[in-house]
Amino acid sequence: MGTAVIRDDRAAIDKAVSLLISFGDQAGTGLGVSELARRAELSKSTAFRVLGMLERNGVVEKIAGKYRLGQRLHELGRHVYVPDHDRIRDLLIPFLTDLYELTHETVHLAALHDTDVVYLSKLYGHRQVRSPSRIGGRVPAHCTAVGKVLLAYDHDALDRVLASGLRAFTPKTITDPGRLAASIAETRRTGVAFDDEESTVGLHCIAVPVMGRGGTAVAAMSVSGPIGRLDTRAREPALRRVSAAASQALSRAHRLRATA
Incomplete structure:
Protein backbone atom coordinates (compact mmCIF):
# COMPACT_ATOMS: atom_id res chain seq x y z
CA MET A 1 0.00 0.00 0.00
CA GLY A 2 2.86 2.38 0.85
CA THR A 3 4.40 1.90 -2.59
CA ALA A 4 1.09 2.62 -4.32
CA VAL A 5 0.73 5.90 -2.43
CA ILE A 6 4.17 7.01 -3.50
CA ARG A 7 3.39 6.24 -7.13
CA ASP A 8 0.14 8.21 -6.92
CA ASP A 9 1.93 11.18 -5.33
CA ARG A 10 4.50 11.20 -8.09
CA ALA A 11 1.81 11.11 -10.74
CA ALA A 12 0.00 14.01 -9.06
CA ILE A 13 3.21 16.05 -8.94
CA ASP A 14 3.87 15.41 -12.61
CA LYS A 15 0.36 16.56 -13.49
CA ALA A 16 0.65 19.65 -11.30
CA VAL A 17 3.92 20.67 -12.90
CA SER A 18 2.46 20.13 -16.37
CA LEU A 19 -0.43 22.43 -15.51
CA LEU A 20 1.84 25.13 -14.09
CA ILE A 21 4.02 25.06 -17.20
CA SER A 22 0.91 25.24 -19.38
CA PHE A 23 0.07 28.77 -18.22
CA GLY A 24 2.86 30.17 -20.40
CA ASP A 25 2.41 33.89 -21.13
CA GLN A 26 -1.06 33.83 -19.56
CA ALA A 27 0.29 33.18 -16.06
CA GLY A 28 -0.94 36.57 -14.87
CA THR A 29 -4.10 37.00 -16.95
CA GLY A 30 -5.38 33.48 -16.41
CA LEU A 31 -6.80 30.57 -18.40
CA GLY A 32 -9.86 28.36 -18.16
CA VAL A 33 -9.68 24.76 -17.03
CA SER A 34 -10.47 23.42 -20.52
CA GLU A 35 -7.54 25.23 -22.14
CA LEU A 36 -5.16 24.26 -19.35
CA ALA A 37 -6.24 20.64 -19.64
CA ARG A 38 -5.67 20.71 -23.40
CA ARG A 39 -2.19 22.21 -23.04
CA ALA A 40 -1.20 19.79 -20.28
CA GLU A 41 -2.70 16.83 -22.16
CA LEU A 42 -4.96 15.94 -19.23
CA SER A 43 -8.65 15.20 -19.03
CA LYS A 44 -10.76 18.13 -17.91
CA SER A 45 -11.82 16.32 -14.74
CA THR A 46 -8.20 15.54 -13.80
CA ALA A 47 -7.10 19.10 -14.51
CA PHE A 48 -9.95 20.43 -12.38
CA ARG A 49 -9.00 18.15 -9.49
CA VAL A 50 -5.29 19.03 -9.59
CA LEU A 51 -6.00 22.76 -9.97
CA GLY A 52 -8.21 22.54 -6.90
CA MET A 53 -5.31 21.05 -4.96
CA LEU A 54 -2.97 23.81 -6.19
CA GLU A 55 -5.55 26.45 -5.31
CA ARG A 56 -5.91 25.15 -1.76
CA ASN A 57 -2.15 25.54 -1.35
CA GLY A 58 -2.03 29.06 -2.79
CA VAL A 59 0.00 28.04 -5.83
CA VAL A 60 -2.79 29.06 -8.22
CA GLU A 61 -5.82 31.28 -7.68
CA LYS A 62 -9.19 31.39 -9.40
CA ILE A 63 -10.54 34.73 -10.57
CA ALA A 64 -13.78 35.09 -12.58
CA GLY A 65 -13.71 31.48 -13.70
CA LYS A 66 -10.07 31.52 -14.78
CA TYR A 67 -6.95 30.21 -13.06
CA ARG A 68 -3.70 32.13 -12.73
CA LEU A 69 -0.49 31.62 -10.80
CA GLY A 70 -0.87 32.41 -7.13
CA GLN A 71 1.01 34.56 -4.66
CA ARG A 72 2.72 31.65 -2.93
CA LEU A 73 4.42 30.63 -6.18
CA HIS A 74 5.74 34.18 -6.62
CA GLU A 75 7.05 34.15 -3.04
CA LEU A 76 8.82 30.85 -3.64
CA GLY A 77 10.35 32.22 -6.82
CA ARG A 78 11.91 35.13 -4.98
CA HIS A 79 13.82 32.70 -2.75
CA VAL A 80 15.58 31.15 -5.76
CA TYR A 81 17.98 34.06 -6.06
CA VAL A 82 20.50 35.65 -3.70
CA PRO A 83 18.65 37.62 -0.98
Missing part, protein backbone atom coordinates in the same frame (compact mmCIF):
# COMPACT_ATOMS: atom_id res chain seq x y z
CA ASP A 84 20.88 40.65 -1.59
CA HIS A 85 19.57 40.97 -5.14
CA ASP A 86 16.48 42.85 -3.97
CA ARG A 87 18.60 45.28 -1.96
CA ILE A 88 21.02 45.79 -4.85
CA ARG A 89 18.18 46.39 -7.29
CA ASP A 90 16.47 48.94 -5.03
CA LEU A 91 19.72 50.81 -4.47
CA LEU A 92 20.76 50.87 -8.13
CA ILE A 93 17.43 51.57 -9.86
CA PRO A 94 18.01 55.38 -9.73
CA PHE A 95 21.32 54.92 -11.55
CA LEU A 96 19.71 52.69 -14.16
CA THR A 97 17.16 55.47 -14.68
CA ASP A 98 20.02 57.96 -15.10
CA LEU A 99 21.56 55.68 -17.73
CA TYR A 100 18.27 55.49 -19.60
CA GLU A 101 17.92 59.28 -19.57
CA LEU A 102 21.41 59.65 -21.00
CA THR A 103 20.92 57.09 -23.79
CA HIS A 104 17.17 56.53 -24.38
CA GLU A 105 18.15 52.98 -25.28
CA THR A 106 17.15 49.77 -23.54
CA VAL A 107 19.18 49.42 -20.33
CA HIS A 108 19.64 46.47 -17.98
CA LEU A 109 20.71 45.77 -14.43
CA ALA A 110 21.85 42.18 -13.88
CA ALA A 111 23.64 39.99 -11.34
CA LEU A 112 25.35 36.62 -11.53
CA HIS A 113 23.50 33.50 -10.38
CA ASP A 114 25.80 30.48 -10.65
CA THR A 115 26.68 30.39 -14.38
CA ASP A 116 23.69 32.46 -15.50
CA VAL A 117 22.81 36.10 -15.28
CA VAL A 118 19.52 37.10 -13.68
CA TYR A 119 18.01 40.39 -14.85
CA LEU A 120 17.11 42.52 -11.83
CA SER A 121 15.64 45.38 -13.84
CA LYS A 122 15.13 46.54 -17.41
CA LEU A 123 14.00 49.86 -18.89
CA TYR A 124 12.93 49.77 -22.52
CA GLY A 125 14.12 52.24 -25.12
CA HIS A 126 11.73 54.04 -27.43
CA ARG A 127 12.53 51.65 -30.28
CA GLN A 128 12.47 48.15 -28.85
CA VAL A 129 14.29 45.20 -30.33
CA ARG A 130 13.83 41.49 -29.72
CA SER A 131 15.93 40.39 -26.77
CA PRO A 132 16.17 37.33 -24.49
CA SER A 133 16.25 39.51 -21.37
CA ARG A 134 13.28 39.95 -19.05
CA ILE A 135 13.05 41.01 -15.43
CA GLY A 136 13.61 37.98 -13.23
CA GLY A 137 14.72 35.89 -16.21
CA ARG A 138 17.95 33.95 -16.47
CA VAL A 139 20.26 33.65 -19.48
CA PRO A 140 23.61 31.81 -19.71
CA ALA A 141 26.35 34.28 -18.85
CA HIS A 142 28.71 33.41 -21.69
CA CYS A 143 26.53 34.88 -24.44
CA THR A 144 25.65 38.25 -22.86
CA ALA A 145 27.63 41.41 -22.23
CA VAL A 146 26.44 41.63 -18.62
CA GLY A 147 27.36 37.98 -18.12
CA LYS A 148 30.84 38.33 -19.55
CA VAL A 149 31.65 41.41 -17.50
CA LEU A 150 30.50 39.65 -14.31
CA LEU A 151 32.48 36.50 -15.14
CA ALA A 152 35.58 38.67 -15.53
CA TYR A 153 35.48 39.30 -11.76
CA ASP A 154 34.39 35.83 -10.60
CA HIS A 155 37.06 33.26 -11.39
CA ASP A 156 35.17 30.32 -9.88
CA ALA A 157 32.06 31.02 -11.95
CA LEU A 158 34.20 31.46 -15.06
CA ASP A 159 35.88 28.09 -14.50
CA ARG A 160 32.45 26.43 -14.22
CA VAL A 161 31.27 28.12 -17.42
CA LEU A 162 34.36 27.09 -19.37
CA ALA A 163 33.99 23.48 -18.21
CA SER A 164 30.25 23.21 -18.80
CA GLY A 165 30.03 23.24 -22.58
CA LEU A 166 29.07 26.48 -24.29
CA ARG A 167 25.71 26.46 -26.01
CA ALA A 168 25.33 28.41 -29.26
CA PHE A 169 22.35 30.78 -29.39
CA THR A 170 23.32 32.41 -32.69
CA PRO A 171 26.06 31.79 -35.29
CA LYS A 172 28.15 34.40 -33.44
CA THR A 173 27.94 32.91 -29.95
CA ILE A 174 31.41 32.08 -28.65
CA THR A 175 31.44 28.33 -28.02
CA ASP A 176 35.19 27.72 -27.90
CA PRO A 177 36.42 27.86 -24.25
CA GLY A 178 39.79 29.28 -25.28
CA ARG A 179 38.20 32.13 -27.24
CA LEU A 180 35.80 32.91 -24.40
CA ALA A 181 38.60 32.91 -21.84
CA ALA A 182 40.61 35.32 -24.01
CA SER A 183 37.58 37.58 -24.48
CA ILE A 184 36.92 37.71 -20.75
CA ALA A 185 40.59 38.37 -20.01
CA GLU A 186 40.31 41.41 -22.28
CA THR A 187 37.17 42.46 -20.43
CA ARG A 188 39.02 42.18 -17.13
CA ARG A 189 41.74 44.44 -18.54
CA THR A 190 39.40 47.09 -19.99
CA GLY A 191 36.42 46.86 -17.65
CA VAL A 192 33.92 46.63 -20.51
CA ALA A 193 32.24 43.74 -22.34
CA PHE A 194 30.33 43.48 -25.61
CA ASP A 195 27.66 41.22 -27.04
CA ASP A 196 27.83 41.35 -30.83
CA GLU A 197 24.82 39.26 -31.86
CA GLU A 198 25.92 36.49 -29.50
CA SER A 199 22.58 36.15 -27.68
CA THR A 200 20.19 37.42 -30.37
CA VAL A 201 20.70 38.06 -34.07
CA GLY A 202 20.60 41.78 -34.77
CA LEU A 203 21.30 42.85 -31.18
CA HIS A 204 24.35 44.72 -29.88
CA CYS A 205 25.06 45.29 -26.19
CA ILE A 206 27.75 46.91 -24.06
CA ALA A 207 28.14 46.34 -20.30
CA VAL A 208 30.31 47.45 -17.38
CA PRO A 209 30.46 46.22 -13.77
CA VAL A 210 29.15 47.85 -10.62
CA MET A 211 31.92 47.19 -8.14
CA GLY A 212 31.61 46.22 -4.49
CA ARG A 213 34.08 45.43 -1.75
CA GLY A 214 37.37 43.73 -2.47
CA GLY A 215 37.24 44.21 -6.22
CA THR A 216 34.10 42.12 -6.66
CA ALA A 217 31.49 42.90 -9.32
CA VAL A 218 28.18 43.04 -7.46
CA ALA A 219 26.11 43.74 -10.58
CA ALA A 220 26.42 44.87 -14.16
CA MET A 221 24.73 47.60 -16.21
CA SER A 222 24.30 47.52 -19.95
CA VAL A 223 22.95 49.41 -22.94
CA SER A 224 21.54 47.44 -25.87
CA GLY A 225 20.04 48.15 -29.26
CA PRO A 226 19.85 46.97 -32.85
CA ILE A 227 22.85 46.72 -35.16
CA GLY A 228 23.06 49.67 -37.49
CA ARG A 229 21.54 52.09 -34.99
CA LEU A 230 23.33 51.54 -31.68
CA ASP A 231 26.96 52.64 -31.56
CA THR A 232 28.15 50.79 -28.49
CA ARG A 233 31.45 52.66 -28.31
CA ALA A 234 29.62 55.98 -28.26
CA ARG A 235 27.60 54.82 -25.24
CA GLU A 236 30.66 53.66 -23.30
CA PRO A 237 31.50 56.99 -21.54
CA ALA A 238 27.97 57.43 -20.17
CA LEU A 239 27.85 53.80 -19.07
CA ARG A 240 31.16 54.10 -17.24
CA ARG A 241 30.14 57.36 -15.49
CA VAL A 242 26.85 55.95 -14.23
CA SER A 243 28.47 52.70 -13.17
CA ALA A 244 31.16 54.55 -11.21
CA ALA A 245 28.50 56.59 -9.40
CA ALA A 246 26.55 53.39 -8.66
CA SER A 247 29.69 51.73 -7.29
CA GLN A 248 30.27 54.69 -4.97
CA ALA A 249 26.68 54.49 -3.75
CA LEU A 250 27.15 50.79 -2.96
CA SER A 251 30.29 51.60 -0.97
CA ARG A 252 28.47 54.29 1.01
CA ALA A 253 25.57 51.96 1.72
CA HIS A 254 27.96 49.28 2.95
CA ARG A 255 29.71 51.72 5.29
CA LEU A 256 26.38 52.84 6.72
CA ARG A 257 25.28 49.25 7.31
CA ALA A 258 28.60 48.45 8.96
CA THR A 259 28.26 51.33 11.44
CA ALA A 260 24.53 50.87 12.13
